[in-house]
Amino acid sequence: MQRHDVLVVGAGLAGQRAALEAVRAGLDVGMLSKLHPLRSHSAAAQGGINASLGPQDSVKDHVFDTVKGSDYLADQDAVEILCREAGPIVIEMEHFGTIFNRAADGSLDRRAFGGASYNRTIFSADRTGLALLQGLYEELSREKRLKVYEEWSALDLVVRGGRVQGVVALDRKSGNIDGFAARAVVIATGPFGRTYPNTTNSHASTGDGTALAYRAGAFLKDMEMVQFHPTCLPGSWILITEGARGEGGILRNGKGERFMSRYAPNKLELASRDVVSRAIATEVQEGRGFPDGTCRLELMHLGREKVETKLQEIVEFSRNFAGIDPVVEGIPVYPGQHYMMGGVSTNPRAETNISGLFAAGEAACVSVHGANRLGANSLLETLVYGKIAGTNAASSASKAPASDLSQADVDRAVQRVHAIWDRKQGEPPAVIRNDMQKAMREDVGIYRTPQQLEAARAKLVELQKRYLNVYVQDKSTTYNVNLTDALELGYLLDLAQAIVAAAILRTESRGAHVRLDFPKRDDANWLKHILVQSSPKGPALSFLPVTVTSYQPMERHY
Amino acid sequence: MAMVKVPIDVHRGSPGASGHFDHFVLDLDEHTPVLTALLKIRDEIDPTLTLRYSCRQAICGSCAMRVNGKSRLACVTQVGPELAKRGKIVLEPMGNQPLLRDLVVDQQPFWERYHRIEPYLLPDPAHPMPVGKENPMSPEQVSQFQETPRCIACASCFSACPALDSDPNFLGPMALAKLYRFVVDPRDGGFHRRLEMVQNQSLWLCLRCNLCVEACPKDVRPAERIVDLKWMANQELGKLEPGSKHSIGFAENIQEGGLLNERKLAMDSLGLVGALGQLPKAIAMMRHGRSIKKHPPIQGKEDLDVIYRELAGREDLQHRAFTREGGVRGKSPPSTSAVPTATAATSSAPESPPANRPVSKGPTEGGKA
Numbered sequence: 001m002q003r004h005d006v007l008v009v010g011a012g013l014a015g016q017r018a019a020l021e022a023v024r025a026g027l028d029v030g031m032l033s034k035l036h037p038l039r040s041h042s043a044a045a046q047g048g049i050n051a052s053l054g055p056q057d058s059v060k061d062h063v064f065d066t067v068k069g070s071d072y073l074a075d076q077d078a079v080e081i082l083c084r085e086a087g088p089i090v091i092e093m094e095h096f097g098t099i100f101n102r103a104a105d106g107s108l109d110r111r112a113f114g115g116a117s118y119n120r121t122i123f124s125a126d127r128t129g130l131a132l133l134q135g136l137y138e139e140l141s142r143e144k145r146l147k148v149y150e151e152w153s154a155l156d157l158v159v160r161g162g163r164v165q166g167v168v169a170l171d172r173k174s175g176n177i178d179g180f181a182a183r184a185v186v187i188a189t190g191p192f193g194r195t196y197p198n199t200t201n202s203h204a205s206t207g208d209g210t211a212l213a214y215r216a217g218a219f220l221k222d223m224e225m226v227q228f229h230p231t232c233l234p235g236s237w238i239l240i241t242e243g244a245r246g247e248g249g250i251l252r253n254g255k256g257e258r259f260m261s262r263y264a265p266n267k268l269e270l271a272s273r274d275v276v277s278r279a280i281a282t283e284v285q286e287g288r289g290f291p292d293g294t295c296r297l298e299l300m301h302l303g304r305e306k307v308e309t310k311l312q313e314i315v316e317f318s319r320n321f322a323g324i325d326p327v328v329e330g331i332p333v334y335p336g337q338h339y340m341m342g343g344v345s346t347n348p349r350a351e352t353n354i355s356g357l358f359a360a361g362e363a364a365c366v367s368v369h370g371a372n373r374l375g376a377n378s379l380l381e382t383l384v385y386g387k388i389a390g391t392n393a394a395s396s397a398s399k400a401p402a403s404d405l406s407q408a409d410v411d412r413a414v415q416r417v418h419a420i421w422d423r424k425q426g427e428p429p430a431v432i433r434n435d436m437q438k439a440m441r442e443d444v445g446i447y448r449t450p451q452q453l454e455a456a457r458a459k460l461v462e463l464q465k466r467y468l469n470v471y472v473q474d475k476s477t478t479y480n481v482n483l484t485d486a487l488e489l490g491y492l493l494d495l496a497q498a499i500v501a502a503a504i505l506r507t508e509s510r511g512a513h514v515r516l517d518f519p520k521r522d523d524a525n526w527l528k529h530i531l532v533q534s535s536p537k538g539p540a541l542s543f544l545p546v547t548v549t550s551y552q553p554m555e556r557h558y
Numbered sequence: 559m560a561m562v563k564v565p566i567d568v569h570r571g572s573p574g575a576s577g578h579f580d581h582f583v584l585d586l587d588e589h590t591p592v593l594t595a596l597l598k599i600r601d602e603i604d605p606t607l608t609l610r611y612s613c614r615q616a617i618c619g620s621c622a623m624r625v626n627g628k629s630r631l632a633c634v635t636q637v638g639p640e641l642a643k644r645g646k647i648v649l650e651p652m653g654n655q656p657l658l659r660d661l662v663v664d665q666q667p668f669w670e671r672y673h674r675i676e677p678y679l680l681p682d683p684a685h686p687m688p689v690g691k692e693n694p695m696s697p698e699q700v701s702q703f704q705e706t707p708r709c710i711a712c713a714s715c716f717s718a719c720p721a722l723d724s725d726p727n728f729l730g731p732m733a734l735a736k737l738y739r740f741v742v743d744p745r746d747g748g749f750h751r752r753l754e755m756v757q758n759q760s761l762w763l764c765l766r767c768n769l770c771v772e773a774c775p776k777d778v779r780p781a782e783r784i785v786d787l788k789w790m791a792n793q794e795l796g797k798l799e800p801g802s803k804h805s806i807g808f809a810e811n812i813q814e815g816g817l818l819n820e821r822k823l824a825m826d827s828l829g830l831v832g833a834l835g836q837l838p839k840a841i842a843m844m845r846h847g848r849s850i851k852k853h854p855p856i857q858g859k860e861d862l863d864v865i866y867r868e869l870a871g872r873e874d875l876q877h878r879a880f881t882r883e884g885g886v887r888g889k890s891p892p893s894t895s896a897v898p899t900a901t902a903a904t905s906s907a908p909e910s911p912p913a914n915r916p917v918s919k920g921p922t923e924g925g926k927a
Binding site for chain 1: 665693
């Protein structure tokens with residue numbers, strides 16, 4: 001049994017930032033992750049991080065753009081914190097050693113991004129996530145007091161007496177299952193995009209912490225808001241950064257038209273993501289796509305040097321995964337699942353409804369992104385709210401009684417895992433996963449109908465039943481991916497059901513959630529969050545008002 | 559889209575248990591990444607096959623393994639070209655790290671070296687961080703980092719490196735490339751200390767075989783960064799260490815007569831006492847017919863002189879032209895990419911002094927105060 005004041009689950013940008021803050025508050029901190037911290041999905045973020053550091057720009061403009069981008073579902077008090085802390089947190093990352101691109105005068109260079117009034121996206125070529133992850137991990141490496149548990153998968157979040165007591169986890173290398181007693185726990189396990197097959201997310205993006213918090217009684221929020229990124233490579237679903245359009249890339253349909261002029265006459269390719277994704281899907285559906293069912297992202301006119309210096313990774317991805325050279329030809333693109341606006345519901349202090357339990361980053365929902373996240377606001381959120389979660393977890397832990405996590409808690413998790421592991425026959429996790437992903441792709445996509453959503457709901461109930469018979473053929477205790485696959489599938493099934501339940505309930509179209517039977521935004525009835533809580537009968541739904549401070553909802557034009 | 563039959567041999571088993579290869583044949587498009595093929599095996603044939611993988615887009619660094627004997631990231635290595643090379647695809651775990659099972663190794667030796675270099679900015683008392691704003695850094699200074707920020711810590715270079723076997727002190731290519739990233743960072747206060755650490759520890763253990771350059775999927779070119787470090791170490795610290803003396807002695811030795819004078823080289827590198835210690839080796843060499851005498855100058859020595867003059871005159875190569883008196887001569891910061899990339903192309907700053915410290919401190923000092 002391990003014992004810490006604060007345990008952070010997940011070691012991407014949000015988790016590391018939380019751990020750094022808690023350890024520098026003088027507490028005994030553990031950080032547990034199923035990947036080595038430098039292998040976290042934060043590394044895959046490409047385009048940049050927003051901070052209103054430009055001469056004309058202001059925090060107020062950043063707040064407004066973010067609220068407008070969210071289709072007015074974001075909580076404006078939380079957005080104000082996000083945008084106010086943006087400058088300081090980016091500068092802090094620079095001081096930690098992050099290598100950013102620079103303007104000629106030596107200041108942090110800024111590029112244009114979707115839905116933003118000014119160039120406010122600080123970047124490091126097209127690997128900003130990697131640059132931040134390296135910079136933060138380097139800073140964290142100073143802290144010899146921090147105990148890092150690499151390649152441990154969380155199995156259980158233990159809550160008793162309304163307070164979190166700790167986590168039970170599996171050491172992937174040895175198969176050992178151990179308890180991690182903690183006075184406060186931060187969930188920062190990132191996204192759950194693997195509910196979809198057409199996702200830009202890494203294979204590890206299975207929502208472990210979000211699902212464990214949900215099972216332990218935490219509310220989820222905004223789960224119906226699933227962002228489809230406009231420009232992905234179909235097939236591999238690898239992301240082509242919005243920075244490509246920020247640098248001047250344009251979209252064309254099969255007829256050679258720059259079609260965004262029909263959908264967003266002012267911002268064109270740099271409208272918000274929901275708008276651009278729907279535009280591409282509509283062009284293809286109405287027969288104006290390329291024969292392969294895509295549109296083209298063109299960078300050729302930018303010139304070889306700009307493309308190869310500022311979009312190096314994109315050039316590599318296109319060559320490696322699509323056999324395309326973006327310097328001389330258009331990149332075939334189609335929208336793919338990219339970001340979950342939803343997650344464990346927190347307030348602007350990163351607190352959940354369970355005392356001692358905090359959440360931050362994509363695993364959480366504050367909500368700063370509402371119904372649609374603006375590009376380059378997610379890296380920002382991981383750092384700002386990761387830090388807030390670390391501060392408040394540290395303060396909560398110092399006031400909390402000692403954890404009562406016991407061997408009985410560990411034994412329960414061991415029994416649950418062995419019930420799956422010792423099964424002699426059943427259905428392979430890959431088969432159930434493929435069926436779940438097919439249902440999510442076909443029926444819970446960019447455009448939604450009640451019939452499709454109901455079909456997905458029924459399918460997921462069936463899959464949940466089949467999951468009770470999931471079969472792990474691999475009996476080894478050493479790095480058993482077959483076993484962790486099966487456990488992660490359980491998390492994904494829970495979260496997929498929460499997504500579908502909320503999507504059925506929201507009878508309006510807002511941001512990323514578009515109902516063909518309710519094509520308009522309905523502020524009179526739906527300017528509110530949907531909360532989802534786990535119950536024996538499945539997802540239980542309730543509401544939470546949206547916090548509006550400065551900006552009353554208006555119609556969106558780009 | 560050409561579908562081909564792809565025979566794949568995958569290493570299976572744990573240490574202790576007898577390792578073996580399982581044979582699979584898949585129908586795949588020739589552009590299919592090896593990782594996709596492995597996941598297909600896991601999903602459709604044998605779910606007990608284990609490997610590390612996550613992002614499948616060459617950014618998380620999880621899926622490095624040996625593909626037909628070479629250390630590669632499985633997610634960006636396509637089956638077609640590999641098949642053409644060997645008629646099949648043989649997949650083995652990485653080298654220089656103990657096997658856990660199948661294709662998964664224990665990466666502790668790799669990460670331990672990463673942490674050994676103090677992988678964080680060391681404070682520079684003369685230049686504290688500016689309050690409330692960023693350290694200014696010109697695009698030219700950013701280009702000094704060369705390709706090192708692209709490193710994804712996949713350990714392909716570590717797996718491929720033959721020098722790691724010879725000495726546990728050797729940091730290996732990734733950690734040294736990482737060290738380079740700090741040495742050239744104008745925000746870092748550890749220039750001297752870092753160079754001293756590697757000068758004494760492991761810089762000169764690199765064999766310059768370039769296998770790390772070949773293995774790196776992100777074009778970090780670790781061996782070239784190691785050469786850069788050697789150049790900076792020689793300049794900053796003088797040639798105090800046998801490795802650096804050896805490299806300089808070698809260059810002068812050849813310049814003199816065109817052939818290696820091993821007796822003189824041993825003296826140059828190790829000094830009189832050290833060279834005497836090499837006597838048994840020298841005797842053994844002579845016994846095997848290898849001369850350690852001074853050779854007469856080669857024919858066409860004039861051509862060699864031209865080469866040396868040419869090298870000494872080349873701004874971009876000056877850090878490689880060593881002299882006994884001046885340590886390392888040269889003005890331009892390291893820019894050694896054999897194939898100039900766009901980043902390297904912007905880095906030419908012929909008037910800037912060697913190493914990177916003075917460049918960075920000079921024009922930006924006002925901003926830092």
